[in-house]
Amino acid sequence: MDTGATTETVRDLESLVASLTELIEVQEKVVSEQSERLKQNEEALRESNDRFLVFIKEAAMRLKNPLEVVEENLAIVVNDIEHSDSEPKTVSLQLRIQIKNLEQIRKNIIELNQAIVDHSGEMSEASKQFLTG
């Protein structure tokens, strides 16, 4: 066998191996970067969902429960009126407090809607306006 030709073939093979190794390294790097990006996206999504869940729980506590407070307060006012147990001035004050409570509950609902709008990517401007206006 021609020694010169063999040497050249070995060089070609070595060069091919080097190229392939380099290609594999590049591919590994690309896969690694993509994997890291995917991990970051998943983490961001999880954090976003966690934040949203915390907000929903807070909103439920600040909507459902306050409405029950207002409901009970109004029932007390009605009961006092029916039993002629209250002066108009006192009834007026109690009702004013319930109006203030309801005003604040409405603001809390708008705050909740704002969070939903911020969280939701696809929503028309009209819908956003309706929810938060």
Added chain:
Amino acid sequence: MAFPITDIREDEIYLIMALAADIRNENMELIKMLLAKDYYVLVITTNQPYDVLKKNYEKRGIAMEKVFIVDTITKYALGHDHEPVKNCRFINNPADMTSIGIAVTESLSVLKGKKVSMLFDSVNSMLIYISSQNITKFIHFITNKLRLLNFSGMFLAVEKGLDPDVLTQLTTFVDEVVDIDKIPQKESG
């Protein structure tokens, strides 16, 4: 029903859970029980205004001499000052925790050296105006004040009205949680 803890310790702090419909009545039962045990009582009210509290207390035969009130709601609802009252401090806004904190600190300082209990009515109505995070901080602040002065305290809250995580946090600030509805009623007669 009457408050079930007959042997409360002077420096103990309670979270008292009741049905929304029973909160007003529990407030009065607690005041009666505390006054019968010679306590001075500081009431922080976020739902019932001073005028209504006073009328209800007097109707139940509760003397106002040893009752002090921090009223967070009257001035806010009226939109103007209430006429000055000797044992009551009126706060501009129920969301103004700084002013409430100052009023509570000043009221507790006046009562220093006496046998004092604080009644907070209620966690739930305050949640209309303040986030659970801030209310938790506020209750932590109040319980610290009470412990420094060796005063007792009671926080009224509506059963099932609190998020379990918030309830767990509040539980760490108090010595005991009393669920009024789960206490067996004594048979009458």
